[in-house]
Amino acid sequence: MLKQIEGSRAVAEAVALCRPEVICAYPISPQTHIVEGLGEMVKRGALAPCEFINVESEFAAMSVAIGASAAGARAYTATASQGLLFMAEAVFNASGLGLPIVMTVANRAIGAPINIWNDHTDAMSQRDCGWIQLFAETNQEALDLHIQAFRLGEELSLPVMVCMDGFILTHAYERVDMPTQAQVDAYLPPYVPRQSLDPAEPVSIGAMVGPEAFMEVRYLAHVKQMRALELIPGWAEEFRRAFGRDSGGLLHSYRTEDAELVIVALGSVLGTIKDTVDAMRERGVRIGVLGITCFRPWPQEAVRAALAQAKQVLVLEKSLAVGLGGIVSNNVRTSYAGAAQAVRTVIAGLGGRPISRASLERVFAQALDGTLDPVTFLDLDRGLVERALAREREARRSGPIAENILRDLGVVGARIS
Amino acid sequence: MFQIRIHGRGGQGVVTAAETLSVAAFLEDRYAQAFPSFGSERTGAPVVAFCRIDTREIRLREPVLNPDALIIQDPTLLHQVDMFSGLVPDGYILINTTRSFDALGVGEFVRGFHAEHLCTVPATEFALKHVGRPVPNAALLGGFAAATGQVSIESVAQALREKFSGAIAEGNVAAAREAYDFVQREIREASHAKAD
Numbered sequence: 001m002l003k004q005i006e007g008s009r010a011v012a013e014a015v016a017l018c019r020p021e022v023i024c025a026y027p028i029s030p031q032t033h034i035v036e037g038l039g040e041m042v043k044r045g046a047l048a049p050c051e052f053i054n055v056e057s058e059f060a061a062m063s064v065a066i067g068a069s070a071a072g073a074r075a076y077t078a079t080a081s082q083g084l085l086f087m088a089e090a091v092f093n094a095s096g097l098g099l100p101i102v103m104t105v106a107n108r109a110i111g112a113p114i115n116i117w118n119d120h121t122d123a124m125s126q127r128d129c130g131w132i133q134l135f136a137e138t139n140q141e142a143l144d145l146h147i148q149a150f151r152l153g154e155e156l157s158l159p160v161m162v163c164m165d166g167f168i169l170t171h172a173y174e175r176v177d178m179p180t181q182a183q184v185d186a187y188l189p190p191y192v193p194r195q196s197l198d199p200a201e202p203v204s205i206g207a208m209v210g211p212e213a214f215m216e217v218r219y220l221a222h223v224k225q226m227r228a229l230e231l232i233p234g235w236a237e238e239f240r241r242a243f244g245r246d247s248g249g250l251l252h253s254y255r256t257e258d259a260e261l262v263i264v265a266l267g268s269v270l271g272t273i274k275d276t277v278d279a280m281r282e283r284g285v286r287i288g289v290l291g292i293t294c295f296r297p298w299p300q301e302a303v304r305a306a307l308a309q310a311k312q313v314l315v316l317e318k319s320l321a322v323g324l325g326g327i328v329s330n331n332v333r334t335s336y337a338g339a340a341q342a343v344r345t346v347i348a349g350l351g352g353r354p355i356s357r358a359s360l361e362r363v364f365a366q367a368l369d370g371t372l373d374p375v376t377f378l379d380l381d382r383g384l385v386e387r388a389l390a391r392e393r394e395a396r397r398s399g400p401i402a403e404n405i406l407r408d409l410g411v412v413g414a415r416i417s
Numbered sequence: 418m419f420q421i422r423i424h425g426r427g428g429q430g431v432v433t434a435a436e437t438l439s440v441a442a443f444l445e446d447r448y449a450q451a452f453p454s455f456g457s458e459r460t461g462a463p464v465v466a467f468c469r470i471d472t473r474e475i476r477l478r479e480p481v482l483n484p485d486a487l488i489i490q491d492p493t494l495l496h497q498v499d500m501f502s503g504l505v506p507d508g509y510i511l512i513n514t515t516r517s518f519d520a521l522g523v524g525e526f527v528r529g530f531h532a533e534h535l536c537t538v539p540a541t542e543f544a545l546k547h548v549g550r551p552v553p554n555a556a557l558l559g560g561f562a563a564a565t566g567q568v569s570i571e572s573v574a575q576a577l578r579e580k581f582s583g584a585i586a587e588g589n590v591a592a593a594r595e596a597y598d599f600v601q602r603e604i605r606e607a608s609h610a611k612a613d
Contacts, residue, residue: 002443004439004440004443004444004449006436138476167452167453168452168478171432171452171453172450172451172452173435173436173439173440173449173450173451173452174439174448174449174450174451174475175443175448175449175474268478269478270476271475271476271477271478272476272477272478272479274476275476275477354479354480355478355479356479356480356482357477357479
């Protein structure tokens with residue numbers, strides 16, 4: 001059924017269609033509307049049987065999800081930013097124990113300076129925690145990925161993080177096609193856990209493992225993620241047959257057939273990139289786009305094949321590995337058969353900085369004419385940076401950087417861009 | 418694609434206006450996208466929200482930099498925020514005020530625009546009259562429908578009934594309808610003045 005609703009609402013309805021039995025929630029922007037929507041559905045009995053648990057922190061949220069999942073319940077939670085960091089220890093435990101929890105991460109920057117807006121730093125900080133990480137391009141894909149996530153996670157006994165851009169998607173009203181309960185029930189069978197805590201058949205989950213077997217347990221986690229790479233394309237195809245649309249899968253190529261320059265990105269910025277690429281294509285520029293839907297496991301072979309024709313690769317990423325450059329870029333380099341220096345990094349959109357077509361077209365053109373630096377910061381205000389550096393040169397007690405820069409800017413209110 | 422930027426202050430329903438407008442366009446079987454600005458949304462602080470309407474899927478996620486229409490919910494922002502930034506040459510401006518563009522001090526700025534695209538509407542007064550609260554967003558959507566013809570007043574009314582319920586919904590619909598009639602009259606007068 002077609003609906004014009006907020007992205008958070010769409011995800012809440014899709015999660016409800018997956019019949020979660022335990023939802024634990026701790027509010028943090030920009031994720032809050034999702035669990036609010038689910039809480040309201042549980043309260044009025046629209047989602048039953050389901051226990052909605054307000055916990056006292058994100059650490060508790062993930063711990064409760066672990067307990068629920070270990071007891072054999074289908075468990076869901078959502079978080080963002082500092083909330084994800086606060087639950088990090090439990091996040092690793094969930095994957096280490098092989099519990100198929102599904103969690104939405106409404107991607108948001110990490111402080112300091114405190115910033116509630118979108119980038120991918122939160123999800124990227126957990127990229128090696130053993131969870132499957134899927135990134136949604138649109139609200140339609142966000143809701144579809146949640147349905148796929150439960151299936152994928154439960155089949156492999158692995159937790160799945162569905163990442164969607166905070167505010168840009170979570171707070172955007174756009175058209176979505178909401179599946180029916182019957183469609184979701186046909187695609188997502190009831191949860192049959194591989195392990196569960198049952199008083200009738202007592203087991204322990206979470207043994208201490210020493211040097212004699214720790215490596216093997218970790219290796220098996222790796223094997224399961226590798227198996228996900230084999231299964232995801234087939235399930236996306238099955239999803240397409242059942243629901244009539246392409247959502248999920250490992251990655252999506254757009255106009256890459258004869259592209260000399262391929263732009264690689266994750267999440268909602270792909271839409272703006274595609275519009276920019278269309279405009280450049282009309283002028284005869286051979287440029288295409290590779291959208292990564294599945295970031296973990298990293299689709300090594302699929303990315304290699306998708307970039308086989310590209311002479312140059314530009315990775316546009318909303319996170320920064322301070323002291324190195326790009327995180328996604330480094331993953332892409334391992335999959336690119338050409339020279340490593342042909343893969344350039346553009347850091348963009350940190351802390352919610354808008355990414356415009358005009359700015360994208362400028363860096364794409366620079367990449368094509370060979371003038372783009374290996375690591376570039378899109379729309380960086382050099383003047384502000386110079387003033388801050390000058391202050392530090394001039395005085396030992398130069399003061400806090402963020403406050404000084406805000407004073408330089410004279411920030412008063414909402415900016416258009 | 419038709420792009421709208423809505424300026425106001427936190428508490429005036431700026432984001433709700435953009436969302437409701439997107440629902441109205443959706444009801445007319447078009448694609449629409451509404452989203453808030455990425456600024457601080459505190460009561461009284463300047464707030465911006467955006468809406469795009471198109472006949473095909475909208476992929477663009479940048480803020481509305483070149484609006485086809487501006488809805489200004491609070492004229493006290495006129496000299497505080499660069500609200501006219503990027504407005505297309507034949508764009509529409511709709512201001513919530515009882516005063517004229519000249520009296521607001523922006524007459525000179527809007528001189529080059531189509532007279533029929535420049536509208537004022539006492540939306541706060543209509544809201545007080547019909548809803549009992551000074552929230553001008555619904556009335557401005559009625560005015561927007563009249564000024565631009567991008568959505569019908571019936572779709573605006575239906576969208577308001579989806580967003581609100583009961584007496585609040587009906588009050589907002591009444592405010593939107595009165596603003597719609599008001600702006601229609603205003604445009605007729607502007608085009609007569611031009612003909613004279």
